[in-house]
Amino acid sequence: METTGLAQYIAGTRVLPPADALRIRSLDGTCELAVAETGSVQLRRALRYAADCQPRLESTSLAERIEVARLVIHEYARRAEAACWALAHFRGVTASDSRWMCQVNVDWAKNLESLAQTLWGVEETEKNGSAPASGTLHWRSRGQAALFSSSTMDGPPAVVALCHAILSGTHLIFKPSFRDAATHIALDTLHEHGLQHYAQLVRWRSDAPDAGQLNRQLINHVAQAVIFSANDTYRALLDVSAEPGSEAWEALRQRVKRYGTGLPIAIVSEGANLDEAARDLVEGARLGGGRFCLSACPVLVDQRCHDQLVARIVTCAQELRAGPALAEGTQLSAHDPADTAAIREVVRTFGGTLVSGDVRTRDMDVLVLAGVPTSTPALHRELPGTALAIVPVEGLAQALAVAADALRRNLREAWTAVVFFGSAQEYASLPASLAAFRYLHGGVVSRVKLLLPHQGAYFALDLMRRVTLE
Numbered sequence: 049m050e051t052t053g054l055a056q057y058i059a060g061t062r063v064l065p066p067a068d069a070l071r072i073r074s075l076d077g078t079c080e081l082a083v084a085e086t087g088s089v090q091l092r093r094a095l096r097y098a099a100d101c102q103p104r105l106e107s108t109s110l111a112e113r114i115e116v117a118r119l120v121i122h123e124y125a126r127r128a129e130a131a132c133w134a135l136a137h138f139r140g141v142t143a144s145d146s147r148w149m150c151q152v153n154v155d156w157a158k159n160l161e162s163l164a165q166t167l168w169g170v171e172e173t174e175k176n177g178s179a180p181a182s183g184t185l186h187w188r189s190r191g192q193a194a195l196f197s198s199s200t201m202d203g204p205p206a207v208v209a210l211c212h213a214i215l216s217g218t219h220l221i222f223k224p225s226f227r228d229a230a231t232h233i234a235l236d237t238l239h240e241h242g243l244q245h246y247a248q249l250v251r252w253r254s255d256a257p258d259a260g261q262l263n264r265q266l267i268n269h270v271a272q273a274v275i276f277s278a279n280d281t282y283r284a285l286l287d288v289s290a291e292p293g294s295e296a297w298e299a300l301r302q303r304v305k306r307y308g309t310g311l312p313i314a315i316v317s318e319g320a321n322l323d324e325a326a327r328d329l330v331e332g333a334r335l336g337g338g339r340f341c342l343s344a345c346p347v348l349v350d351q352r353c354h355d356q357l358v359a360r361i362v363t364c365a366q367e368l369r370a371g372p373a374l375a376e377g378t379q380l381s382a383h384d385p386a387d388t389a390a391i392r393e394v395v396r397t398f399g400g401t402l403v404s405g406d407v408r409t410r411d412m413d414v415l416v417l418a419g420v421p422t423s424t425p426a427l428h429r430e431l432p433g434t435a436l437a438i439v440p441v442e443g444l445a446q447a448l449a450v451a452a453d454a455l456r457r458n459l460r461e462a463w464t465a466v467v468f469f470g471s472a473q474e475y476a477s478l479p480a481s482l483a484a485f486r487y488l489h490g491g492v493v494s495r496v497k498l499l500l501p502h503q504g505a506y507f508a509l510d511l512m513r514r515v516t517l518e
Contacts, residue, residue, distance in 0.1 A: 053082040054228075056251055057235040058090050059097040060244040070253075072227050074137035075384055075410065081138075081229060086250040091262055094248050095269045098192040098219045101245040102271075105217045106189055114160045116243055117211040121157040123237040124207050125150040131203050134229035136373035139202055140382025140411070143374050145336050149204035152496060156208070164215060167509050187512040190303075191271025192219040196263075196285065198276050200339045200432075203230030210234055212508035214246055222249040223266060264289045272511065273304040282306040305510055310341025310464035311430050312486075312493045313454075315447045315478075316349040316357060317470030324490060325469040326360035329436055332467070332493040333414050334368060337381030338434040341464050342494040346426045346454075348447040351440035358418045358438055362404040365414040365436075382411040383433060391433045398426040398437050407433070422446075427454035444474055448481050455483065467493040 054072075056063040065084035073080045086094075105113075124131065128150045135141040168187040193213065197206055202225060213220035224231050228251075235249045252262050267273050267289045275282050286304060290297040314332075316325050332344030349357050371378040383391065392407050400420030405413030415435035420426060426437035427450070441447045455463060462483035467490070468475045475489045 054084060054232055054251065055249075056084045056086055056090070057232070057239060057244065057247070057249040058086070059093045059248070062236075062239050063090070072138070072229075075140050075382055076137070079137055083226065083251065085252050085256070086262065088258065088262065088265065091250060091265055094221055094250055095266070097248065098221055098270065101219045102189070102192045104245055105219055108217060110164055110215075113214050113217060114164065116246060117160060117214045118157045119241065119243075120207060120211055120214070120234050120237050121153045124204070124234050125154050127233050130233055131230045132374065134233075135203050138227050138229045139199065139337075140373055140384070141203075141337055142378045142381050144376065144378070145381065146203065149336070153204055153208060157211075160215065163508075167506060168512070184517055186515045186517065187216075188515045189216050189218040189511055190513045192221070193511055194221045194223060194266050194270045194273040196223045196273070196275040196277065197225060197228070197231075198281075199225040199227065200341075201225075201231075201276055202228040203233075206231040207234045209507055210247055212506065213511060216508045216511040218511045219245065220247045221266065221270065222247065224249065224251060226251060226253050260288045267300065267304060271303070274307060274507065274510070275304060276307045278308065279306070282308075307507075311346070311428070311458065312342050312344060312465035312467065313427070313451055313463050314344055314347040314467045314493065315444070315451070315469070316347060316353070317444055317447075317468075317474055318350040318352050319471050319474075320353070320469035321490075322353060322357050322360050326357060326364050328467070328469075328490065328492045330361060330364040330368070330414055331495070333434050333436050334379060335492070335494045337383065337432075339381075339432055340494050341430075342496065343430075343434075344467070344493050345431055345435055345437055346420075346424070347436055347438050348441050348450060349438055350443055350447075354418070354438065354440040358403060358416065361436060361438070362416050365404055365416055368414060370411055370413075380411050380413065380434070385409050387432065391431070394425075394429065394431050395433075395435055397429075398431075398435070399424050400437060400439075405435075422450045427451075428457040444470075448478075451482050465493050467491060 053065045063084050065082035069082040069084060071080040071082050128147055132143040132146040135146045136143055195209060232249060238244055238246055252259055263285055275285060286300055290300045314329055329344055329347060368379045369377055370380045373382055388409050395415060398417055398420060400417040403416050403418045405415035412433055417437045420437040420439045422439055424437055441450060462485050465486040466478060466482055466484040467488040468478055469490055478487055
């Protein structure tokens with residue numbers, strides 16, 4: 049069923065947009081949605097409700113929270129066609145990719161008990177309801193939280209964040225991208241099953257006259273906040289919430305965590321199966337329109353097989369089909385026409401020679417850049433699109449050196465992922481030589497088997513506080 053308007057979920061109530069509500073238009077201009085916007089009075093209600101709900105969530109059992117998270121995941125997958133419609137029209141994501149993301153979530157939900165055991169341990173108190181034993185380590189929610197999310201989190205990724213909050217026993221106030229037309233489906237499920245006390249959803253434009261006041265009001269009246277954004281957006285939110293450099297600003301920085309962009313790297317050695325490498329690299333760049341923090345882009349390749357790999361990548365990339373995002377055969381996602389010039393400029397800065405592909409007004413091919421220098425920004429700058437920057441190196445030793453140097457320029461502790469195409473012996477040396485949160489010996493870096501934490505950090509764990517009973 050197609051969405052007709054974007055509601056808010058405030059204080060246990062579904063608030064529909066009024067008749068005169070602002071409307072957002074789809075990327076192709078063929079449809080529009082009315083959007084309910086949050087005002088200061090409504091946000092105060094949401095904050096009071098969050099404070100009232102938090103003790104209730106902290107008294108629930110882990111088993112109960114796991115079942116709620118599973119319900120949300122499965123109901124979202126059942127309504128996948130509504131999510132496909134929203135993501136296709138307002139984000140340009142192909143229907144096949146949206147369905148894949150929903151299925152990844154369903155597969156992840158099968159192992160929530162194992163995830164909880166890995167994160168916190170499974171305490172006997174969760175099984176029999178008795179008082180916690182003395183001399184043990186426990187985990188407790190830090191308190192009600194706000195989540196500011198970017199456009200790349202619309203839909204299935206935001207549902208995962210919601211489920212992490214549910215698992216941790218944290219009441220979550222979502223503040224999604226204003227054009228997010230897919231996340232509210234999960235809040236519908238909570239509302240329909242009488243589970244409103246787990247989360248709310250508020251929404252306002254980033255350029256609204258009272259946006260600064262609303263941001264400040266939300267951040268300053270929750271126990272913790274998480275912001276998925278670029279550095280400048282994170283800093284702007286802090287600066288509007290407290291005087292920069294003040295004690296209040298420093299205190300705020302301690303309880304407001306930023307999750308930023310992510311970037312994987314691929315390494316191809318001389319002995320690799322180049323046909324398999326080309327196929328997997330192209331799929332890793334294409335999937336989800338290249339907007340995942342696991343989307344492939346920089347590829348370090350032994351210079352002795354650079355030309356052969358490029359030729360195979362071009363062949364694979366040129367087989368991909370463009371078309372309407374909801375059409376079954378479409379493999380290339382669309383993008384906002386307003387972003388076209390910026391995408392072209394970022395690609396230009398990567399250097400090398402563009403040997404295949406084009407950035408069109410509404411969509412783009414998987415671009416193939418050959419002979420890209422080791423100084424390329426592609427090694428530390430994320431592109432919100434589909435491209436492979438093929439960087440020739442003298443061998444594995446130089447590849448590791450270049451990757452390590454780029455990691456320092458990324459200002460991150462580890463690569464989001466490293467995918468290696470080559471011998472098993474060479475692959476075995478990677479974990480000790482290059483810091484990453486995930487290592488793959490071949491395969492599609494953005495097609496996960498286990499749902500990974502964002503940049504190595506589990507959202508559920510970051511919402512918790514360690515507690516010892518002595």
